[in-house]
Amino acid sequence: MAQVSEPKLRDFHQAKWDEPLIFELHQPGERGVVVPKTEPEIEAEIGDGFTALPENMLRKKEPQLPEVSQARVLRHYLRLSQETLGSDFNVEIGQGTCTMKYIPKVNEFLVRNPKLTELHPYQDESTVQGMLAAIYHLDLAMREISGMDYFSFQPSGGTQALFAMASIVRAKHGATGEGEKRDEIITTMFSHPSQAATAVVKGYKIITLKPDEDGYPRLEDLKKVVSDRTAGFVVANPEDTGIYNPRIKEFTDIVHKAGGICYYDQANANGLLGITRAKEAGFDMCFFNLHKTFAAPHMCGGPATGALGVKDELKQFLPGPIVECDGEKYRLNHQLASSIGKVRSFHGVPQTVLRAYAWIRSLGAEGLKEVAKIAVLNNNYLYHKVKEIRGASAPYVNGGRLEQVRYSWEQMTEETGVTTEDVQRRMTDFGHHYWTSHHPYVVPQPFTLEPTESYSKEDLDEYIAALTQISKEAYEEPEKVQNAPYRSVIHKIEEEDFLDNPDKWAVTWRAFLKKHNWKEGKVKSE
Amino acid sequence: MAQVSEPKLRDFHQAKWDEPLIFELHQPGERGVVVPKTEPEIEAEIGDGFTALPENMLRKKEPQLPEVSQARVLRHYLRLSQETLGSDFNVEIGQGTCTMKYIPKVNEFLVRNPKLTELHPYQDESTVQGMLAAIYHLDLAMREISGMDYFSFQPSGGTQALFAMASIVRAKHGATGEGEKRDEIITTMFSHPSQAATAVVKGYKIITLKPDEDGYPRLEDLKKVVSDRTAGFVVANPEDTGIYNPRIKEFTDIVHKAGGICYYDQANANGLLGITRAKEAGFDMCFFNLHKTFAAPHMCGGPATGALGVKDELKQFLPGPIVECDGEKYRLNHQLASSIGKVRSFHGVPQTVLRAYAWIRSLGAEGLKEVAKIAVLNNNYLYHKVKEIRGASAPYVNGGRLEQVRYSWEQMTEETGVTTEDVQRRMTDFGHHYWTSHHPYVVPQPFTLEPTESYSKEDLDEYIAALTQISKEAYEEPEKVQNAPYRSVIHKIEEEDFLDNPDKWAVTWRAFLKKHNWKEGKVKSE
Amino acid sequence: MAIEKQIAHPYIPNTVPEVQEEMLREIGAESIEELFEGIPESLRFRGKMDLPQPLTEYRLRQHVETLLNKNKSCNETVSFLGAGCWQHFVPAVCDEINQRSEFLTAYAGEPYEDFGRYQALFEYQSLVAELVDMDVVNVPTFDWAQAAATSLRMACRMTERNEVLLPKTIDPDKYSMIKNYCSPEINCTLVNYDGISGQIDMDDLEEKISTKTAAVYFENPSFLGFIEEKGSAISELAHQFGAISVVGVDPSSLGVLEPPSHYGADIVCGELQPLGMHMNYGGGQAGFIATRDEEKFIKEYPSRLFGIVPTVKGEYGFGDVAYERTSFHDRVNGKESVGTQTALWGITAGVYLSLLGPHGMRELGQTIMQKSQYAMKRLSMIEGVTASRFNSTNFKEFVVDFNGTGKKVEDIHQALREKDIFGGKDLSSTFPELGQCGLYCITEIHTKDDIDRLVKEIESCTKKKSQGKDDKHGAS
Amino acid sequence: MAIEKQIAHPYIPNTVPEVQEEMLREIGAESIEELFEGIPESLRFRGKMDLPQPLTEYRLRQHVETLLNKNKSCNETVSFLGAGCWQHFVPAVCDEINQRSEFLTAYAGEPYEDFGRYQALFEYQSLVAELVDMDVVNVPTFDWAQAAATSLRMACRMTERNEVLLPKTIDPDKYSMIKNYCSPEINCTLVNYDGISGQIDMDDLEEKISTKTAAVYFENPSFLGFIEEKGSAISELAHQFGAISVVGVDPSSLGVLEPPSHYGADIVCGELQPLGMHMNYGGGQAGFIATRDEEKFIKEYPSRLFGIVPTVKGEYGFGDVAYERTSFHDRVNGKESVGTQTALWGITAGVYLSLLGPHGMRELGQTIMQKSQYAMKRLSMIEGVTASRFNSTNFKEFVVDFNGTGKKVEDIHQALREKDIFGGKDLSSTFPELGQCGLYCITEIHTKDDIDRLVKEIESCTKKKSQGKDDKHGAS
Numbered sequence A, B: 001m002a003q004v005s006e007p008k009l010r011d012f013h014q015a016k017w018d019e020p021l022i023f024e025l026h027q028p029g030e031r032g033v034v035v036p037k038t039e040p041e042i043e044a045e046i047g048d049g050f051t052a053l054p055e056n057m058l059r060k061k062e063p064q065l066p067e068v069s070q071a072r073v074l075r076h077y078l079r080l081s082q083e084t085l086g087s088d089f090n091v092e093i094g095q096g097t098c099t100m101k102y103i104p105k106v107n108e109f110l111v112r113n114p115k116l117t118e119l120h121p122y123q124d125e126s127t128v129q130g131m132l133a134a135i136y137h138l139d140l141a142m143r144e145i146s147g148m149d150y151f152s153f154q155p156s157g158g159t160q161a162l163f164a165m166a167s168i169v170r171a172k173h174g175a176t177g178e179g180e181k182r183d184e185i186i187t188t189m190f191s192h193p194s195q196a197a198t199a200v201v202k203g204y205k206i207i208t209l210k211p212d213e214d215g216y217p218r219l220e221d222l223k224k225v226v227s228d229r230t231a232g233f234v235v236a237n238p239e240d241t242g243i244y245n246p247r248i249k250e251f252t253d254i255v256h257k258a259g260g261i262c263y264y265d266q267a268n269a270n271g272l273l274g275i276t277r278a279k280e281a282g283f284d285m286c287f288f289n290l291h292k293t294f295a296a297p298h299m300c301g302g303p304a305t306g307a308l309g310v311k312d313e314l315k316q317f318l319p320g321p322i323v324e325c326d327g328e329k330y331r332l333n334h335q336l337a338s339s340i341g342k343v344r345s346f347h348g349v350p351q352t353v354l355r356a357y358a359w360i361r362s363l364g365a366e367g368l369k370e371v372a373k374i375a376v377l378n379n380n381y382l383y384h385k386v387k388e389i390r391g392a393s394a395p396y397v398n399g400g401r402l403e404q405v406r407y408s409w410e411q412m413t414e415e416t417g418v419t420t421e422d423v424q425r426r427m428t429d430f431g432h433h434y435w436t437s438h439h440p441y442v443v444p445q446p447f448t449l450e451p452t453e454s455y456s457k458e459d460l461d462e463y464i465a466a467l468t469q470i471s472k473e474a475y476e477e478p479e480k481v482q483n484a485p486y487r488s489v490i491h492k493i494e495e496e497d498f499l500d501n502p503d504k505w506a507v508t509w510r511a512f513l514k515k516h517n518w519k520e521g522k523v524k525s526e
Numbered sequence C, D: 001m002a003i004e005k006q007i008a009h010p011y012i013p014n015t016v017p018e019v020q021e022e023m024l025r026e027i028g029a030e031s032i033e034e035l036f037e038g039i040p041e042s043l044r045f046r047g048k049m050d051l052p053q054p055l056t057e058y059r060l061r062q063h064v065e066t067l068l069n070k071n072k073s074c075n076e077t078v079s080f081l082g083a084g085c086w087q088h089f090v091p092a093v094c095d096e097i098n099q100r101s102e103f104l105t106a107y108a109g110e111p112y113e114d115f116g117r118y119q120a121l122f123e124y125q126s127l128v129a130e131l132v133d134m135d136v137v138n139v140p141t142f143d144w145a146q147a148a149a150t151s152l153r154m155a156c157r158m159t160e161r162n163e164v165l166l167p168k169t170i171d172p173d174k175y176s177m178i179k180n181y182c183s184p185e186i187n188c189t190l191v192n193y194d195g196i197s198g199q200i201d202m203d204d205l206e207e208k209i210s211t212k213t214a215a216v217y218f219e220n221p222s223f224l225g226f227i228e229e230k231g232s233a234i235s236e237l238a239h240q241f242g243a244i245s246v247v248g249v250d251p252s253s254l255g256v257l258e259p260p261s262h263y264g265a266d267i268v269c270g271e272l273q274p275l276g277m278h279m280n281y282g283g284g285q286a287g288f289i290a291t292r293d294e295e296k297f298i299k300e301y302p303s304r305l306f307g308i309v310p311t312v313k314g315e316y317g318f319g320d321v322a323y324e325r326t327s328f329h330d331r332v333n334g335k336e337s338v339g340t341q342t343a344l345w346g347i348t349a350g351v352y353l354s355l356l357g358p359h360g361m362r363e364l365g366q367t368i369m370q371k372s373q374y375a376m377k378r379l380s381m382i383e384g385v386t387a388s389r390f391n392s393t394n395f396k397e398f399v400v401d402f403n404g405t406g407k408k409v410e411d412i413h414q415a416l417r418e419k420d421i422f423g424g425k426d427l428s429s430t431f432p433e434l435g436q437c438g439l440y441c442i443t444e445i446h447t448k449d450d451i452d453r454l455v456k457e458i459e460s461c462t463k464k465k466s467q468g469k470d471d472k473h474g475a476s
Ligand SMILES: Cc1ncc(COP(=O)(O)O)c(C=O)c1O
Pocket: A097, A098, A156, A157, A158, A159, A160, A191, A192, A194, A195, A236, A265, A266, A267, A268, A289, A304, A306, D338, D339, D340
């Protein structure tokens, strides 16, 4: 049987439909659906339904929505879907920190079951025992994975989990009368922006530990900043660099000693499943992104779940309700003594909870560990290969990476002028997604790759081949990279001024129509 | 609100993934799924299951199927799906005779219900009352639409319905002792190939009526060929030309007088719903393609349903079972006195039956008539516009077209050398599908358009604009058209010898590997 | 006339009156009615079709779901029905692919804009080819019965003969389809089977075969579930008489059973439904035909055969091999007929085989053999019950003989149904010579519990009722 | 270690030992274990996680479906639950689009390879903008509560004040979320409502508002279902004090109700779930925020805002407007925080609004008004029952007052449940001042029959039980 041996440089072109905006498809009189109607008997009895309405509340001018037939609406959005590169379609290793793994199709069929989709969150407990059971058993599994004692699945995303944890920190210190005093939260440089940002929302000052030359946060720095003003310490480990801080237990000990609470950003725990746990590292709380490590899809950016786990003593602060079981019946416990209150309506995003539950059930304990091992193997293979590409490097310690790495094109940019954004656009031409970095922008010309367990060696080789090709192009014909893409839905975006100039930006079609008369590529001069 | 006024020439490119064949993705050891396993208890009791098997029946060499992980299989086929232009994605008016109409999404969700997908055809009648009800009520609706008395939904496609009708013709004459004598079936030139072909399978000689200069079959011709050898007369009306034969009742009368049976190919009845019926035109049988007129999807070519209707006196010949109702319970009647026997296993394709039922329920009597009216309006608009394109014409009578037209590029080909096949490939570059014709090839350089009720004027204008553009190109730079496509998944296919030369053709990958060593576009010389 | 007031139907954009007027103006017609002038008044239907009022989408969905809820499906029960349609594990990826809008709504496109469909069907052909170990496979036919019928007609054309032999253990429904498809030109004759083993009666076969015989057809496993062991001998005999050996096969067995090409089959056909299709009340069926890569075979296929062909840039392209054979090309002299068949199921079977690979297919076959042997063993422990009725080795299905219980299959099945078990197919009317027998099916989806429950319930209903009977009639 | 023998897990291709070896060779490592050396032994988890054995796909599906079958869903019953999550008609096209593999699995792509996602979300923003008649709408937030909380924080930043006023009729759960999101820096104060009408008590509002007030927040319809009529007066009052008028809205009302921007709202927020999302046990929620197109507003959004930007070829491109606001750009000084929100629901809401258009939205609103008025009327005919408790006009939801029946809501709902009816949300613990009241919801999906059944069953259970009560206690 044949087998591709040469890494493939794909002769790719993305679907390009040249599709107008939905508003441009407006045809007065057309319609996409008819909603269920009022029975004539009701109409006879009640009239048009508007008589009771105060005149000032009746809408006078109908919303200027487009009128489009069903087939045309469908065609429009289907075309847009083809113009979107879902992770099902590509070797999605370019979105580091996001654990873009295989989304099992069977789980998607499970969550389309009307026995889930048609449940109302206020149904009586007796009518949702199946769903409560799934939530409860996911809680049990999460406890095993983390060593924590209780989980809430209410936060709908990692950011909201971080916010909930910052809220718990505040509530906890508030409960002991230290709320005012403890006004600082310590984090590290290579942590996700939401760690600091959510703590700021909760009124905290942020102290950031800088990495040493090997990329590790310094214990000495921590010692310097920790004090009785320390409310908490939040960190990811490994951080965006993929570097695991082996002294983490010393960090949490120091913070604890100062009276602070340690919370662990495990949004991405892909390299750690069954390997090491939040508990042993001394954390009081942690969260997992079910849409990352636990194979729930990213859905263009949510809805999602940040599964929030706490040690026993923090249970009372959890956002409620949580699911409990008396061995037979499942119930919702709304009576958490010092709950921070809800962070997301109802029970979070139960579809995603069910997906994570199904994923764990399809792997078991050994399977989860296998995930971590292959994720780390894949990453180290990629790491090894990327460093060999001309102009690319992986700043900080040599080796010692777990599931991801933040790389740099610093050298290539210096030598050719081609930036990481140029590479990003050019990667599109080979059918690949590629991401640079979010704040803080410490690594110059960064790109962050995380191959997860889902990709084969052949997949990785294909991605590497594309990076290698682009590096070659950068050194030989840099404009080719700089003017990319050529095989995407659109060409290079030009006037960034459209995004930052209040006179030009247009967040909606109506704003656009007011500001521009842009046809055939001509922009109305202001 | 803005509205596109200029017909759009789409700046299109189809998704091009440069995807290897599935065999080329083989990676020994990978796998896509694990099937349910034998319990250890059974294995302990039974062993490996092979001991009972005669040695000569145990497979020695495993099938050379590829070994591929689940995500990679999914990615492969998803990419192939994007490389396929489904009718959901385009203005699918280029596939004349096939009634490519909007496939309501709600119907697709209905047929995915496990209460249908997980039914076994031999379940007891008491456990399938819902499905039998749907079949029965579709039968009732079909009777209204056609004037026939009973329907069978067993034929899975128009071709199988035509075969079933030819079988009934033979059975009926057989029953009256005329089976041997009546060995001719009469049809017309512009009928679908399956009309003649299936009659040939049933052992009939075919007599074909030629069109007159206006495209109508001649009554005088029929009179000449009809005789006591006439077993039947099969015809579509309108035919592929979209021309309706107004004297059809005279035709069926003549055939009846000669003792023949008249059966009506209503595969495509889109222009006739609620307008005129098989019964009034004197037919003894007819069939509808549920995958055309009744909005079941075409699924790359089936499974489908040719709903076969007969007059009372032919009921006994139907393939069984048919569904009956005693006013309360539905049952399967297997006892058709002179049934031709089954033509398709079990009950045909029930999913498609349910789709057609749902479609009719969403439209009602008025709605069905509206379908016919708009289908005919759209076609006449298109007809009017296409005739204006340089080099295009619509042979036969001027006007008088119902739901479709077979056009000709004869003039353009003569003047520029650009053929209808060239146009076909070039249409791909604008995101359109375009079909020429099947046998018989009477109209020179043919193309057959059928706009149905599903497309808006704007859609039609877009299609016309593309045809107009290509005509312009043909006159100005013919090679551009002749060497198309440029924006498709692949380029022009070159060596047709690969398809007709037994030394080169390869219907499977294994045959290909044996005959060719084709890499980088090089073909092994034989 | 719009359906509700002036409002366009969601499925019919040009219901909008203004647009209609504009279009009529272009055409130069006064009204839509005018466009129908070609249809004489005498043929115009002026009544109103008696159809229920239209439903909005939500109500339609409610209505149809209410209907379907009256069904009881096989995954709400335990079902042992097979007999040509089998409950197997359908990987979710199969459903995902065949529900994709692109594949769902494509039809007769060209290898350019429908490239993916061509590649997927070419791959399907190639994958089934590996399974049967032959070099040519067609784009699917309607179902196994059609594939068998066409295989036989191919054989008749190749041999220019018009008699075919089939085993008497064939599915009677399939046989009725084949007979109709062959008549009037081809004679079908059934060959007896051995009463003990079920195997084809070789003596009877030798007696019936002749130089007029175009083809000998048999199946593996047979309709009654046992494995036909003398494949080589049958094929040899056929070849001796210049006939063609046609073998029908359940592809779910081919991970563990020898493919028919290894025991002399010239044409192999079978049913694709086990390879990733839901049962769909019988709507999941699709047939295949496979042969060697010889011109004489290829020329006789009525089906489309997609082959590889290069493009000007050296890409893989695809096209119709030997298209002139088809009725699309020549409606009178083409080979039989072709039309809409079951392409989506072909694509799906390809996805299925890609997912399972060789190991999956082997495990599938082995699991089925183990579980069905377990079931037979346990069922045979019930007093008066024998499984299988025949002493050959079985695959997936087997005949359960209830004659010893004094009960009718019908009554036993009725009792099982009350326990949410669907017993196998009742054979008492189609194979009267077997008396009270049922054809039971065990696949990889059945658990030990399922089987044990079946055994327990059969035990209890055959016992209980015989007591009831005894009571009525006094001691026997 | 592979999961089953040497067999690769379907989800993990590189389980294959040969491939692992090759990769390790490249890396120059002896074993995978070696790659974990950076984690000190003291932190290594050497136990075995106590998790159930892995299931194959088929068994997984069976297992989960068995679990889910223990639920009773709202389409197997008639449900009158609302209170922030509503059962509406979800067009099939919405599901088709949000189930598309591309949208389902895309994430943080760039406007090039994820162009479709950008366009779809830009369109979503634009469509909601029409509905609320404002020029800026964000990429969705987690839910309405989050949208409201963020709107209030935006107002505080704009006004540099830290007090906000909210109506006492607000959903207590939503309030708990807002309070937590605002604390410790922002003080939330509740404004009383009028006991008869439910409307905001203008006197109390005037008393509580001051030049420290950053924002006045109210909702239309209010949580208790009535329409807040004095929107203009409230907004004017807010503006007088230099505060910002923030209005939360259920968009399903906006085909018939004036958008808040027409009565003075500066910031409009609300819940998208009614626009094409299944309830999903509460997983269908998503929030939106809308404002005028003024720099001072835009700069305060924490969310992504997709704007149009041309490409070098003059195509529509899309990008992030004023990205520097976000925490992605500056994690300490950015506006609040942003992360994974609810983008797929935004796309879906766009599909929904495209399908309904202006007429659909109007019909939707009208149908809801008619049916809910019918329900209130009929319910009020039951002895001891009043609907609504408040004498304002309602939209979709209303408070049913059972105090006159002498029954507890809890018991009535229990009785209804036995008849497969889910009564509305019990308000007795969250709004104790109302006594025994329930918040009932009627949407376009309810039929006259559904409502009549509800009325009948409430009638019968309030009557029956009071007889029972009478019996026990003798005549009263
Ligand atoms: C380490 C880390 N923390 C937090 C987050 C935020 O999670 P979410 O995007 O779900 O808000 C992410 C997501 O990228 C992350 O990688």
